[in-house]
Amino acid sequence: MPISPKLLNEGENVVVSTRTHPKALLLPILALVLFLALGVAIMVLIDQEVVTLIGWIVAGLGILRYTVWPFLDWLTSYYTFTDRRLITRTGVLTRRGHDIPLSRVSDIEIELHIIDRLLGCGTLVISDASTHGRVVLPDIPHAEETKRKVHLLLHGQATEASSRDEGI
Structure with a gap:
């Protein structure tokens, strides 16, 4: 399920784009x-x-x-991680969404209940430095793999930031 290109900034690349696992149905x-x-x-x-x-x-x-x-609601809701931010869009008539820069993500939790493990999905809880504090992404397919990919993105940004700091 592709994200609309108009939501992406110039040079921004999609890393993971998904919707809630069909278990929700x-x-x-x-x-x-x-x-x-x-x-x-x-x-x-x-x-x-x-x-x-x-x-x-x-x-x-x-x-x-x-x-x-x-x-x-399931069909029109999706979660996308780009190399710069997390984009969520939900809702049929009223669209709601979060755009969280990856630089603000402070923690990623994962919850895998027994049914989730059987079906290959899980819940990701993204904590950030904003007043909202947490974004819960329920029933993400391949949640552990998604978490690893996001950690790689976060680690890459931390490495780039420390490289810039050393250059000053």
Whole structure:
């Protein structure tokens, strides 16, 4: 899932671009199955057209709210690490985002629950020197590999900064 080139500065390169692991869609899929089962149960058990129609309308609204909306949110949300910053964008109608320069990142935590380890994902918690303090990136695919890549970027910036300081 490519990031829009208009979000990148001149000479800025994407290192990691990802969205939340498809694991986030398990509950919406379960909701879809339950609402479809509800619609079919009402249709089979109650033999009145008006009640069946109302049942399917309720099921349809439930599917829109608990299946389609989370899928759209998953589809339109992404996290990108460039060689200069972390870019997050989330939301369907209202877009929200963080842009954190890598030079401000002070710590990267990783949380891998048992299900996460089985599915190959995890949560990254990025701590920075701002008033917000932390950005939580849930269910990142290959979280350990992403953390290693970001550490390499941070180490590279620290090396460049110390090289500049020695040159003064």
